[in-house]
Amino acid sequence: MPFAISDPADPRIEPYRAVRERDLVGRQHRFVAEGEVVLRVLLRQSRFTIESLLLAEGRAESLSDALALLPPDVPVYTANRQVMDAIVGFPIHRGILAIARRPSLPPVEEILAQLPEKALVVGLIGLTNHDNVGGIFRNAAAFGADAVLLDRETCDPLYRKAIRVSVGGALVVPFTRAPSAEALLRALEAASFEVIALSPSGKEVLSQIRPSRRTALLLGAEGPGLPHGLLEKTRSVSIPMSGGFDSLNVATTSGIALHHLTHG
Amino acid sequence: MPFAISDPADPRIEPYRAVRERDLVGRQHRFVAEGEVVLRVLLRQSRFTIESLLLAEGRAESLSDALALLPPDVPVYTANRQVMDAIVGFPIHRGILAIARRPSLPPVEEILAQLPEKALVVGLIGLTNHDNVGGIFRNAAAFGADAVLLDRETCDPLYRKAIRVSVGGALVVPFTRAPSAEALLRALEAASFEVIALSPSGKEVLSQIRPSRRTALLLGAEGPGLPHGLLEKTRSVSIPMSGGFDSLNVATTSGIALHHLTHG
Numbered sequence: 001m002p003f004a005i006s007d008p009a010d011p012r013i014e015p016y017r018a019v020r021e022r023d024l025v026g027r028q029h030r031f032v033a034e035g036e037v038v039l040r041v042l043l044r045q046s047r048f049t050i051e052s053l054l055l056a057e058g059r060a061e062s063l064s065d066a067l068a069l070l071p072p073d074v075p076v077y078t079a080n081r082q083v084m085d086a087i088v089g090f091p092i093h094r095g096i097l098a099i100a101r102r103p104s105l106p107p108v109e110e111i112l113a114q115l116p117e118k119a120l121v122v123g124l125i126g127l128t129n130h131d132n133v134g135g136i137f138r139n140a141a142a143f144g145a146d147a148v149l150l151d152r153e154t155c156d157p158l159y160r161k162a163i164r165v166s167v168g169g170a171l172v173v174p175f176t177r178a179p180s181a182e183a184l185l186r187a188l189e190a191a192s193f194e195v196i197a198l199s200p201s202g203k204e205v206l207s208q209i210r211p212s213r214r215t216a217l218l219l220g221a222e223g224p225g226l227p228h229g230l231l232e233k234t235r236s237v238s239i240p241m242s243g244g245f246d247s248l249n250v251a252t253t254s255g256i257a258l259h260h261l262t263h264g
Numbered sequence: 265m266p267f268a269i270s271d272p273a274d275p276r277i278e279p280y281r282a283v284r285e286r287d288l289v290g291r292q293h294r295f296v297a298e299g300e301v302v303l304r305v306l307l308r309q310s311r312f313t314i315e316s317l318l319l320a321e322g323r324a325e326s327l328s329d330a331l332a333l334l335p336p337d338v339p340v341y342t343a344n345r346q347v348m349d350a351i352v353g354f355p356i357h358r359g360i361l362a363i364a365r366r367p368s369l370p371p372v373e374e375i376l377a378q379l380p381e382k383a384l385v386v387g388l389i390g391l392t393n394h395d396n397v398g399g400i401f402r403n404a405a406a407f408g409a410d411a412v413l414l415d416r417e418t419c420d421p422l423y424r425k426a427i428r429v430s431v432g433g434a435l436v437v438p439f440t441r442a443p444s445a446e447a448l449l450r451a452l453e454a455a456s457f458e459v460i461a462l463s464p465s466g467k468e469v470l471s472q473i474r475p476s477r478r479t480a481l482l483l484g485a486e487g488p489g490l491p492h493g494l495l496e497k498t499r500s501v502s503i504p505m506s507g508g509f510d511s512l513n514v515a516t517t518s519g520i521a522l523h524h525l526t527h528g
Contacts, residue, residue: 045508139516144506167511207527239523242408244309247431252403252519255512259503259520263471264528 002060002076008086013077015099016054018089023160031102031158033171035094036063041168042098043069048171049101050074056084056095063096102158105176108184111147112191119146120211120261121193122254123218125181125226127154134165135251136219141169143258148175149184149216181230188216195234197226198253200246202238209237211261222250266324266340272350277341279363280318282353287424295366295422297435299358300327305432307333312364312435314338320348320359327360366422369440372448375411376455383410384475384525385457386518387482388418389445389490397421398429399515400483405433407522412439413448413480445494452480459498461490462517464510466502473501475525486514 005013019032030051033042042050043066053067053076060067060078067076085091115121122145127133133155140148148157154177156162157170178184188195194212198219218234220226239248239256248256269277283296294315297306306314307330317331317340324331324342331340349355379385386409391397397419404412412421418441420426421434442448452459458476462483482498484490503512503520512520 135513135516138511138513141509142505142512144509169509169511172509205527206523240527241406242526245405245408245433245436247402247433248406248519249399249402249515251513252399252516255516255520256523259470260523262506263469263504 002055002078005077005079005083005087008083012075013054013079013087015051016087016097019097019160020089026156027102029102030099031163032160033098033100033163034092034096034160035164036096038163038168038171039063039096039098040066041171042100043067045168046171047174048103051099051101052077054079054084054087054097056081056092059095108149108176108178108187109190111149111174111176112187115146115191117213119193119214120258121145121147121149121188121216122258123149123184123188123195123216124154125151125184125218125230126221126224127219127250128221130155130159130162131165132222132249132251133157134162134170135249136254137162137166137169137173139169139251139255139258140173141166142255143262145173145258148173149188150175150177151181151184152177152179181227185230185233197231197234197236198239198257199225199231199236200238201231202236204235204237206237206239206257206260207264209260215261217254217257217261219250219254266319266342269341269343269347269351272347276339277318277343277351279315280351280361283361283424284353290420291366293366294363295427296424297362297364297427298356298360298424299428300360302427302432302435303327303360303362304330305435306362306364307331309432310435311438312367315363315365316341318343318348318351318361320345320356323359372413372440372442372451373454375413375438375440376451376457379410379455381477383457383478384522385409385411385413385452385480386522387413387448387452387459387480389415389448389482389494390485390488391418391483391514392485394419394423394426395429396486396513396515398426398434399513400518401426401430401433401437403433403515403519403522404437405430407526409437409522412437413452414439414441415445415448416441416443445491449494449497461495461498461500462503462521463489463495463500464502465495466500468499468501470501470503470521470524471528473524479525481518481521481525483514483518
């Protein structure tokens with residue numbers, strides 16, 4: 001039975017207050033998921049503990065099949081649109097928010113140790129754009145990548161917008177962060193991964209690559225790309241393009257490479 | 265020699281006034297291109313006639329190599345940031361705008377008749393999201409697609425944001441609009457194209473497809489996808505996904521399919 005909230009200052013919905021301002025600061029122990037598609041992934045497929053839901057009036061009915069999966073001790077709050085907007089701080093058209101617990105990230109070595117013998121992981125170096133990181137998680141989920149590894153500079157996959165762009169993929173694919181790109185590479189090599197670094201200057205061509213039993217795909221930010229030192233130590237691979245138009249979005253690149261490695 | 269504009273009401277820069285409001289209404293005979301990357305594509309690779317440029321003070325110097333390609337009769341206006349923002353109606357961080365002429369679109373049959381014997385085209389049905397259309401043009405340019413054909417519902421590739429997302433691809437790849445999806449399909453068949461329709465319910469798998477000499481790739485909007493009637497009349501093809509996460513962005517899908525058809 002949902003709890004109806006009529007006062008935006010109600011202390012029970014404190015974590016939903018000023019969503020955007022807190023997005024900017026970053027949440028240490030929680031994250032916010034929004035919208036029906038993402039909530040359904042959070043309820044059905046993710047490994048995260050949900051703390052509470054806040055729904056616009058009327059949304060609970062259309063979600064009842066998904067809400068049946070919610071542990072009975074997790075509170076569901078409802079509010080009319082006006083109260084919900086006042087809590088959140090902006091018009092929240094989707095009318096669906098969840099707060100979940102952000103676990104501490106395991107060491108890269110620990111995630112790698114848990115992977116099956118045949119495995120495919122994605123490594124992200126210096127990706128500071130939430131749309132791109134979200135898009136890459138969407139593709140990683142779609143093609144069944146076993147994990148995504150981030151360097152220190154890559155932005156947070158549990159940022160609200162990254163989760164939304166990932167269509168929930170950021171809630172599905174296990175990820176963690178390495179202290180540096182070099183540490184990430186060492187951990188992959190120690191776990192017997194063949195490391196493929198995508199770069200417009202790559203020495204081999206993607207369509208000629210056959211995946212190894214354990215393959216890691218490294219992607220850098222559009223523009224700077226992967227650091228030169230990293231390309232020297234890995235198998236560098238390019239996607240040939242046409243007529244001087246040498247420009248692919250990095251999330252699209254991840255989709256092309258993951259499709260090739262899983263179905264090529 | 266650029267013309268310095270000091271009065272936001274100067275009649276010479278009338279086409280740059282209230283950019284966003286005009287974006288919403290749509291421009292019949294012109295379009296706006298913004299930012300350095302797009303301007304460089306417009307100057308070097310596109311088929312469009314530039315009417316004028318408006319640059320923030322100081323930008324002309326950093327663009328001098330590209331501006332050397334501008335026909336001498338095309339006026340270049342400069343303004344300080346404050347005047348430029350007042351003209352445009354919002355803070356225009358990139359400080360680079362161009363107005364170009366939008367030609368009338370040829371019939372689909374005319375574009376198809378001009379293509380080489382071996383050709384690859386992309387058909388878009390009901391794509392109303394400018395990011396996705398921009399992303400698809402970026403991929404079409406990257407993989408050298410010969411043309412993009414749009415149905416009536418698909419949004420304008422020369423919308424400012426679509427051009428920006430396409431990184432100029434919308435200025436490079438020829439496109440036109442068919443009166444309907446059915447007319448588009450008929451024109452493709454009449455021009456001996458094998459039509460491949462991408463759909464999660466496709467009967468064949470992308471990785472098994474070998475391109476014909478003339479291949480057309482049809483894409484529908486995320487969510488509704490391609491109309492059932494169209495799938496029945498074409499070779500329907502899916503991209504298999506993993507573990508119930510059946511979700512790819514349509515621009516990413518275009519990149520995967522174009523890469524496969526050109527390099528697979």
